[in-house]
Amino acid sequence: MPNIPxxxxxxxxxxxxxxxxxxxxxxITDFAQQELSDIVYVEVTTLNATVKCEDPIGTIExxxxxxxxxxxxxxxxxxxxxxxxDEAQKCNQDPYGKGWIVKIRLSxxxxxxxxxxxAAYTDLVARSEHH
Amino acid sequence: MAKKTPFYDKHVAAGGKxxxxxxxxxxxxxxxxxxxxxxxxSTVGVFDVSHMGRLEVSDGEAEPWLNHLTTNxxxxxxxxxxxxxxxxxxxxxxxxxxxxxxxxxxxxxVVNGANSTRDFAWLRQHASPGVKLENVTExxxxxxxxxxxxxxxxxxxxxxxxxAIAFYWSLEGEIAGVPALIxxxxxxxxxxxxxxxxxxxxxxxxxxxxEAGRAEEIEPIGLGARDTLRMEMKYxxxxxxxxxxxxxxxxxxxxVVKLDKPEGFVGDNALRRVNEERPRRRLVxxxxxxxxxxxxxxxxxxxxxxVGAVTSGTMSPSLNKGIALAYVARRHAKADSAxxxxxxxxxxxATVVRPPFYxxxxxx
Numbered sequence: 001m002p003n004i005p006x007x008x009x010x011x012x013x014x015x016x017x018x019x020x021x022x023x024x025x026x027x028i029t030d031f032a033q034q035e036l037s038d039i040v041y042v043e044v045t046t047l048n049a050t051v052k053c054e055d056p057i058g059t060i061e062x063x064x065x066x067x068x069x070x071x072x073x074x075x076x077x078x079x080x081x082x083x084x085x086d087e088a089q090k091c092n093q094d095p096y097g098k099g100w101i102v103k104i105r106l107s108x109x110x111x112x113x114x115x116x117x118x119a120a121y122t123d124l125v126a127r128s129e130h131h
Numbered sequence: 132m133a134k135k136t137p138f139y140d141k142h143v144a145a146g147g148k149x150x151x152x153x154x155x156x157x158x159x160x161x162x163x164x165x166x167x168x169x170x171x172x173s174t175v176g177v178f179d180v181s182h183m184g185r186l187e188v189s190d191g192e193a194e195p196w197l198n199h200l201t202t203n204x205x206x207x208x209x210x211x212x213x214x215x216x217x218x219x220x221x222x223x224x225x226x227x228x229x230x231x232x233x234x235x236x237x238x239x240x241v242v243n244g245a246n247s248t249r250d251f252a253w254l255r256q257h258a259s260p261g262v263k264l265e266n267v268t269e270x271x272x273x274x275x276x277x278x279x280x281x282x283x284x285x286x287x288x289x290x291x292x293x294x295a296i297a298f299y300w301s302l303e304g305e306i307a308g309v310p311a312l313i314x315x316x317x318x319x320x321x322x323x324x325x326x327x328x329x330x331x332x333x334x335x336x337x338x339x340x341x342e343a344g345r346a347e348e349i350e351p352i353g354l355g356a357r358d359t360l361r362m363e364m365k366y367x368x369x370x371x372x373x374x375x376x377x378x379x380x381x382x383x384x385x386x387v388v389k390l391d392k393p394e395g396f397v398g399d400n401a402l403r404r405v406n407e408e409r410p411r412r413r414l415v416x417x418x419x420x421x422x423x424x425x426x427x428x429x430x431x432x433x434x435x436x437x438v439g440a441v442t443s444g445t446m447s448p449s450l451n452k453g454i455a456l457a458y459v460a461r462r463h464a465k466a467d468s469a470x471x472x473x474x475x476x477x478x479x480x481a482t483v484v485r486p487p488f489y490x491x492x493x494x495x
Contacts, residue, residue, distance in 0.1 A: 037148075037355070038164045040446045041424065059475075061424050063164045063446050064355055066475075092163075 002030035002125060005096055009112060010121035013054075015072040016096060017115060019106070026072045027081075027100040028060065028091060031125045038063040039091045044080035044102055051077055053111055057102065060091070069101060073111050079103040136181035137272045137333030145351050152354055153244030155182040160353035167356035168448040171319055172492075175278035175344055176352035177337075184247025185268045185327065186254065189237035192261025197238055199396050200257060201231060202379060203387040208233040213299045213314055216387050217379045218242075218250065219398030223405060224375035225382070226253055228367065230316060232301055239312070239327070241273075243369045272333040275316075276340065277323030277352075277360075279493040284344040285324055289313065293324070298495045307339035318357065320364035320492030359445050365416050365456060365486035371427060372414055372442040372456050378402060381410035381458070383486075412439065413464040416486045417455040423472060423479040425455035430473045431481070438463045438470065449489045459483065 004010075009017040014032035018025045033039065041061035051057050056068040057077060071077075080102050084090060091099035106112075116124065133151045142149065147158030157179065161167060170176045188197060198205040203216035210233055218226040227246045232239040242250045251266055258264070276285055282293050291304035291313065301314035311328040328336060341349055358368070365383070367373045373382045380388060380402060389396075390403055419425065425444030430437050439459035447454040455472070463470060468483040 037160060040165075041422070061446070063359060063448070064159075066424065066426065 002034055003096070004030065004118050004122050004125065006118045008096065009072075009115035009117065010124075011070065011072045011115060012124060013070045015070060017072045017112070019112060022106050022109070023078070024073045024075070024104050024106055024112075025100050026102055026104065027095055028069070029121070030095050031128070033092045033095045033099070036060065036062040036065060036067065037092070039088045042069075042081075042084040042088045042091060042101060044069070044077065046071075046077045047080050049077055050075065050107070051104070071104065072115065073104055073106055073108075075104040075107040077102055078105050136179055137330045138179040138181065138274075138337055141334070141337050142179065142351065147351065147353060150354070153182045155244065157182060158351065158353040160355045161351050164353070164355035164359060165448045167350060167352045168359050170348070170350045171278045171321055171352055171356065171360055172449060172489075173278070174347040175276060175280040175284050175323075175349050176356070177340055177349060178275040178277065178352050178357055180273045180275050180325070181271075181333075182244035183268075183273055184240075184242040184244055184250060184266070185271050185273065186240040186242065186247070186251060187237050187265045187267050188240060188262060189265075190261050190263045192259055193238055193263075195394065196257070196259050196262045197231065198392065199394060200254065201229070202389065202396060202398065202402075203231070204389040204392055205231060205233070205238075210235055211301050213301055213316060214387070215299075217384060218253065219379065219396075219402070220375060221398055221401065223378040223398045223401030225369070225373045225377055225379060226250065226375065228369055228373060228384070232312070232314065234301075234303070234312070246369060270330050272328055272330050272336070274326045274336065274340070275318065275323060276326065277317045277319045278321045280344070280347040281321070281323040284340070284347055284349060285313075287343040288339050296324075307336055309336050311336070315495065317494070318366055319360040320366075320487060320489055320494050321360075322493040322495050358443075359448055362443050362445050362454060362456065363447055363449055363487060363489035364492065365488065367414070367456070368443060377458075378405055378410070380405050381412055382414045410461060412458045412460055414442070414456055415459050415464050416484045416488055417441075417457050417459075417470065417472070417481045418450070418484045418488065419453035419472065420480040420482060422453075423474045423477075423481075424453040425457075425472050425474065425481070429455070431457055431459060432471045432473060432478060433463050433468075441472070447488055453481075454488050455481070
């Protein structure tokens with residue numbers, strides 16, 4: 001079973017969110033990095049842009065596959081993790097820490113209530129693993 | 132329901148992420164594609180390739196019969212020698228690519244797992260009184276032991292002198308006391324061997340290999356790294372780079388098409404015509420100049436003109452850049468041609484390079 005920290009919020013598209021003040025840091029979950037494996041390239045195409053929740057805001061390339069990365073919340077993309085340019089594998093090694101992908105300044109904090117908690121996300125992953 | 136190879140339990144025990152491939156449950160990866168790829172390039176890895184189809188052909192007319200159905204020259208094979216070859220339809224389209232072994236009393240054909248049923252049906256359709264055909268896939272196992280240390284590790288288990296087996300030759304001997312056909316062949320660009328033996332001996336050969344290769348940090352390797360390793364060598368993969376809509380000449384397999392065989396072969400007239408008119412397109416190696424990872428079906432442009440499409444693409448773990456195999460119009464297929472790859476709507480520069488991408492392989 002992948003690691004699913006209890007103190008984070010999650011999306012159905014396998015992003016995690018950690019909120020501090022009005023800033024949400026997000027990345028991909030341990031389940032997502034296991035599924036993708038061997039991440040070699042992370043690109044955020046929306047730095048400094050205002051994005052809506054569920055918008056594609058970048059791409060993640062693994063050796064075998066490419067996937068869109070979605071905004072977990074609405075707001076302004078104030079920072080992208082520069083260190084992933086050279087070390088995208090941090091998303092595999094430390095998805096909830098050094099592998100964070102973007103920081104978004106929340107425009108609508110009430111959206112957070114619509115995200116999954118760890119228990120709901122655990123159910124989602126369990127269903128995905130059993131197809 | 133997918134079948135299991137005789138190594139299924141070993142893969143699961145080793146943490147393999149299992150997927151269905153060619154009708155079998157096989158590991159796509161264990162530790163990760165990149166570390167597994169590097170393991171094979173640096174020391175030695177073991178691939179379960181038991182899903183490949185293994186067909187035996189014997190009796191008096193076997194040689195001329197095979198020579199008629201395959202593009203390469205079977206008469207040139209000495210006993211224990213192997214050759215890469217192609218099965219074609221009369222129109223020159225590729226049914227499958229394969230390895231043909233001439234053994235003391237029979238030929239062994241090793242074909243793609245996903246095609247083995249169709250291949251076997253095709254061969255059956257051409258059945259001939261002096262030829263016996265037997266599908267031995269399910270009663271045999273096949274492992275590939277690949278990497279610069281493959282010979283050193285296997286020598287600890289082998290009853291025969293491996294240094295006496297040249298590239299694309301084989302010997303019948305024993306591995307860990309188990310009777311096996313041992314050939315110096317592979318799909319990685321590294322030195323290495325493939326082993327064929329009875330299915331019931333699978334576990335003991337597997338265990339002996341991993342014990343013998345401990346100092347070299349031998350590891351099981353999944354389908355993911357098998358694919359990145361072969362792509363770095365421009366080895367074609369059936370279903371991606373070659374299929375019944377492609378011919379072996381445009382695919383760069385002209386070296387195994389012997390148009391001058393006196394008795395001819397299935398597809399020869401069509402291929403002679405392609406040869407005279409020259410292929411309109413060629414399978415080439417493309418390297419990205421900068422960022423971007425090509426994927427199958429990405430389109431290739433020269434200015435505004437679409438000149439080709441990717442058939443296989445990946446991040447190359449050895450070169451650390453995006454690479455692709457692609458069919459490109461002949462006039463753009465020369466090495467150093469500067470082209471553009473359409474990667475999800477963005478045109479990124481790519482250059483045609485001479486094969487293989489990876490030139491430091493230990494293959495003998």
